[in-house]
Amino acid sequence: MNALPKRVAVLGASGYAGQELCERIEAHPGLQLTAAMSAREGVVPDEPALPVDRPLEPLDWKRIAGLDAVLLATPHGASAPLAARALELGAKVVDLSADYRFGDVARYERVYGVEHPHPELVEEAVYGLVEFERDRIAGARLVAAPGCYPTSVVLALRPLIEAQLIELSAPIVADCKSGASGAGKRPSAALHFGSVQDNFRAYNVGQHRHAPEIETYAGASGARVVFVPHLLPCFRGILSTIYVQPKPGASVSEARAAWERAYRGEAFVKVFERGQPELSRVVRTNQCHLAIADGRAFPGAEVDAAGEAVTWVLTSAIDNLLKGAAGQALQCLNLMLGFEEAEGLR
Numbered sequence: 001m002n003a004l005p006k007r008v009a010v011l012g013a014s015g016y017a018g019q020e021l022c023e024r025i026e027a028h029p030g031l032q033l034t035a036a037m038s039a040r041e042g043v044v045p046d047e048p049a050l051p052v053d054r055p056l057e058p059l060d061w062k063r064i065a066g067l068d069a070v071l072l073a074t075p076h077g078a079s080a081p082l083a084a085r086a087l088e089l090g091a092k093v094v095d096l097s098a099d100y101r102f103g104d105v106a107r108y109e110r111v112y113g114v115e116h117p118h119p120e121l122v123e124e125a126v127y128g129l130v131e132f133e134r135d136r137i138a139g140a141r142l143v144a145a146p147g148c149y150p151t152s153v154v155l156a157l158r159p160l161i162e163a164q165l166i167e168l169s170a171p172i173v174a175d176c177k178s179g180a181s182g183a184g185k186r187p188s189a190a191l192h193f194g195s196v197q198d199n200f201r202a203y204n205v206g207q208h209r210h211a212p213e214i215e216t217y218a219g220a221s222g223a224r225v226v227f228v229p230h231l232l233p234c235f236r237g238i239l240s241t242i243y244v245q246p247k248p249g250a251s252v253s254e255a256r257a258a259w260e261r262a263y264r265g266e267a268f269v270k271v272f273e274r275g276q277p278e279l280s281r282v283v284r285t286n287q288c289h290l291a292i293a294d295g296r297a298f299p300g301a302e303v304d305a306a307g308e309a310v311t312w313v314l315t316s317a318i319d320n321l322l323k324g325a326a327g328q329a330l331q332c333l334n335l336m337l338g339f340e341e342a343e344g345l346r
């Protein structure tokens with residue numbers, strides 16, 4: 001453990017992910033939460049909404065100069081200039097938004113429909129999916145923490161695609177369910193208690209911006225993903241059910257073995273031998289739980305001529321606010337600042 005605590009600020013501390021970050025940083029033995037700030041210039045936050053014993057402060061760049069790191073829990077569009085300013089002041093940056101997730105400026109601009117204000121930083125940014133980018137994250141100044149849905153889907157898909165077990169000529173169907181905190185704290189009619197409680201529905205079908213992110217990081221170019229997000233009547237957690245076509249002759253046990261190879265020794269990914277992941281076991285943890293099954297293994301199922309399964313069903317569960325946001329960001333920050341990766345996350 002380093003002798004002096006590393007000094008860290010959270011901008012956007014009033015949001016769901018920001019609050020989660022503040023709580024985890026306060027509990028981290030090697031970090032000092034030096035500032036928990038709004039990310040808007042000239043705004044004095046009126047709600048002391050933090051889960052830690054300190055006030056939410058207005059944005060003050062003078063207090064950010066000289067810090068070891070800044071975490072941005074701010075929306076896409078707002079994050080990019082904040083990251084550039086914090087880097088200029090000498091801090092390392094973990095951005096939870098999508099602003100630096102695509103290594104390709106043109107792709108970001110097509111997907112998000114805005115001009116990137118700092119294209120010069122895009123190439124330098126490292127995608128913060130720790131299980132696949134550990135060494136690059138450790139050496140990075142700027143890390144883009146992955147989106148919540150992409151984290152759950154890519155952790156399931158990538159080892160199987162890299163092991164060439166999945167037929168990429170068939171679409172991959174990612175049927176994903178999230179609690180309402182995935183949309184952030186801004187109120188809207190669709191997220192009102194009366195619309196969410198006792199209800200369940202799909203949204204942004206075929207249009208969600210996490211689909212291109214999943215395709216980019218799925219493990220091979222040419223993966224085509226049909227992504228259908230759903231809103232669960234609960235606050236936190238994502239359960240993704242992913243339907244894939246295996247390559248001819250590939251078996252479920254080979255797929256499970258590919259996961260086990262990819263995640264051997266990983267603190268935060270658990271591969272189920274039997275049974276199914278469920279939200280109650282991952283919520284408030286930084287864990288991703290994975291399971292795989294043959295989708296037509298029921299007694300009496302008629303198999304195709306080659307006797308092969310047609311569809312595999314992968315299930316992946318995470319807490320969107322931890323492994324899908326603040327927890328994964330802290331995993332990255334630990335690596336960037338030289339701490340043990342799981343510090344503050346167990």
Ligand SMILES: NC(=O)c1ccc[n+]([C@@H]2O[C@H](COP(=O)([O-])OP(=O)(O)OC[C@H]3O[C@@H](n4cnc5c(N)ncnc54)[C@H](OP(=O)(O)O)[C@@H]3O)[C@@H](O)[C@H]2O)c1
Nearest residue numbers: 012014015016017039073074075078096097182184185325
């Ligand atoms: N929620 C999740 O599950 C999740 C998962 C992965 C990644 N993320 C990403 O993490 C970031 C934060 O998400 P969240 O769910 O915590 O959102 P949130 O609850 O809506 O909080 C957003 C935060 O950003 C601030 N903010 C909003 N618009 C701003 C602007 N134009 N300029 C400066 N600050 C602004 C808000 O401040 P005010 O209090 O002043 O409004 C608030 O502190 C987003 O980029 C989101 O995509 C979220």
